[in-house]
Amino acid sequence: MLEPGKRRLFLDTLRPPVGYEFDRAVGTTFTLDLMALLSVPLAFTFRDAQDGEGELARDPIALLESARRHASRIAVFCHGGYTSVPPSRQPALAFLEESVIAAFPPGSGEDMPVFHPKVWVLRYVSRDQRAKVRYRLVCQSRNLTFDKSWDVSLVLEGEFNDRRVNAYAVNHPLADFVHTLPSLAHGSIASVHEETIRTFAYELRRVNFVPPAGLKLERFLPFGIGARNPTFPDPKLRHRQALVISPFLGGGFLRSAFASSRSRTLVSRREELLKAPSDVVGQFNEVYAFRTGLEPEPDDSQMDLPSLAGLHAKVFVIDDGWDARVIVGSANATGAALGNPPHNVEFMVELSGRKRLFGIDTLLKTNGDSEAGTFHSLIEEFDVTEAGTVGEDERKVRLERVLDLAAEILTKAELKGNVSDGEDRLYDIALQIDAMPKLPAAVRRVSCWPATLTGSIQRPLENGAEFQGLSLPQLSAFLVVEIEAEVDGEGGTKRFVRKIEMSGLPEDRLPLLLASMLRNRSRLMQLLWLLLLPEADLTFDEFSQLLADEEDASAEIRPVFPGLLERMLETLASEPARLDSVNSLLEDLRKTEHGSDLIGEDFEAIWNAVWTARSEMK
Secondary structure, eight states: OOOOTSOHHHHHHOOOOOOOEEEEEEEEESSSSHHHHHHTTTHHHHHHOOOOTBOOOOHHHHHHHHHHGGGGGGEEETTTTOOOOSOOGGGGGGGTTTTEEEOOOOOSTTOOBOOOOOEEEEEEESSSOTOOOEEEEEEEEOOOOOOSSOOOEEEEEEEBBBTTTTTOGGHHHHHHHHHHHHHHBBSOOOOHHHHHHHHHHHHHGOOBBBSSSTTTEEEEEESSSSSSOOOOOOOGTSSSSSEESSSSBBHHHHHSSTTOOOOOEEEEOOOHHHHOOOHHTSSSSSEEEETTTOOOOOOOGGGOOOOSSBBBEEEEEEEEEEEEEEEEEEEOSHHHHHHSOSSSSSEEEEEEEEEHHSSSHHHHSSSSSSSGGGGGGEEEOOGGGGOSOOOHHHHHHHHHHHHHHEEEHHHOOOEEEEEEESSOOOOOEEESSOOOOOTTEEEEEEEEETSSSGGOOOEEEEEOOEEEEGGGOOOOOEEEEEEEETTTTEEEEEEEEOOOEEEEOOHHHHHHHHHOOOOOOOHHHHHHHHHSSSSSOOHHHHHHHHHHHHHHHHOOOOOOOOHHHHHHHHHHHOOHHHHHHHHHHHHHHHHSSHHHHHHHHHHHHHHHHHHHHHHOOO
C-alpha cells in the first residue's frame, strides 16, 4: 500500500496515458509555488521532464512552449495569500496569469479556516479517436510546491461513457466538489475555465474510475463545501482498530473520533507529538514519531530521485473484520479539517481491501515479504511521557495569525493596475486601490512590487503605487505583497503573491514576449521542433540530444535544421493538424519586427509551400 522505496514524482501522475493527449485540468492546492505550476505543462509535453542529471527541465524554450501550449487549459485554485514569491525575471509566468485562482472556504475571516484540498482532475482525449475521453483523479496530501516531505498520492483513472444516462452514484460528491469551486473563488474566472468546470461536473458523474489492484472505491469525501458534509470516521467503524498518520494533530478531534476504538496507533512528527496534549497521545496504544532524514533504499529505477525528509502524508486505516478501510487525501487529524462540522475545505478518498493486504499490521510489520512493511523503517517509537512537554510560543502564534489574516484581507482587496506607454518603448504601471482595507493594528507596513522584479524597487501600498520604466517582460499581473507586523515585541514579515486585474496591457503582449525570449534563429528552430513532436513521446533529455545532433549537422548558412523540413513533411502526411499550431506560432511572431526577422524570407518560402499543401487538405 505505502511503498516508500518506490516513489513517484508528481509530474509522473499527470502524464497522459499511452495513446492520449492532454486536454484540460483543474487542480487545487493550499500553498502554491508558481515555478512548480510552470513545470506542470512539462508533463504534457515530454514523456520525462528530467534532464540527464535527474533535475527538472529548466530550459527556457521547453518552459515557454509547454506553458504557451497548455497553461490556458489549466486552472489551479489555491488559498489566497499562500502563493510564494518566484525568482525575478521569469517572463514565462505571464502565460500562467489566467491559471491561478485565489479561493477561500465559506465563512473565512477571524476563525481562519483554509482552502486545503490537494486534488487534480485531468481530462485526456485519444489521439486517433477524438471522441474517446479518459479522466484521471490524483488525490494527494502534497501541495503544488517543491517541498521534499514524505507525501501520499492516489491515482484513479477511468473512461467517460457518453452513452450512459444515469450517473455513477459514488461519483456525485466528486462532481459536486468540482462544481462548487467557482463559488469559492475570489475574483473573476476565465471563461475557458468556467466551461471546463461545467464539462467536468457533468462528465465526471459518468466515469467508471478503476481503483488500484485489490482495492474497491468506497466514497469520495469532500469536506467544507456546503451543508452536506460526510461523517468521518464512519460511525459504524469508530470502535474498530484504527491507525492515524498525520503531521498535525487536534486534541478535540482525536478525543472524540477514536475514543471508542478497540486499538489505536498514531504516527506523527516528533515536534507535533511533543506539543500534543498528553491525555490525547496517551489514549493511543502505540505511538510513533517519523524519523526525519531516514529513507529506505530505493530500487534500481529510482536511484535519481531526491532525498526526502519530514512527514506530510495524511493516511487513516481502519481494520473492519476481514477488510480494511484506507482513507487518503489532504485532511490532517484536526477538528478544523474533519470536525463536525469541518471549517476547512478538504478532499479525501476512502478505499477498502482485504486486511491481510492493506490492514494496519501489514502496513506496520517489520519483516516478511510485504513491500508495504518498509514503511516501518521510517518511524520509531515515541515515549508518550514526553507529550505535552513543549509549549507553543504564544507570541509567534499570534504574530503568524496577524500576518495570515492581513494577507487574506489584502488578497480580497480591490486592487487594480493600469499599464501605460512610457518613453523608449518602456511601460509604466499605476496601482489603484479605492480604499486601503482595515488591517490588524499590529501591522506596521505593507509594500508591493511586480513579481517579475526584485524587492529592491518595492513601493508602499497605501493609496496605490507606481512603477515606471518597465520593459515588456517586466509587466505582470502577479504582484508581490510584503507585510510587516509586530506582536508584543515579536516582529515578523510575510511575503506572498496575488493576482490583480490589469488593464492597458499591450494586445500583442504574449506574441511580443514570445519573440523577445527567442534570442536567435536557432532557438526558433528548436521551438518549431517541439511543436512538431507528438506530445509526451520524447523525454526532455532525448529532445535535447536531438537538437544537439541537428546543430552539429547544420552549417550556419542553412535556413533550417536539416531534419526539420523532413519532419514537417512527415507531419503533413501523418498528423497534418499538428501544423496548425506551427502556423499559429508564426502568425504571432509576424506581429513583431524581431519575430519577422527570426522567421526570415528563406524559411517563409519553405513554410508557405508546406502550409499551402496543408490548407488544401482541409
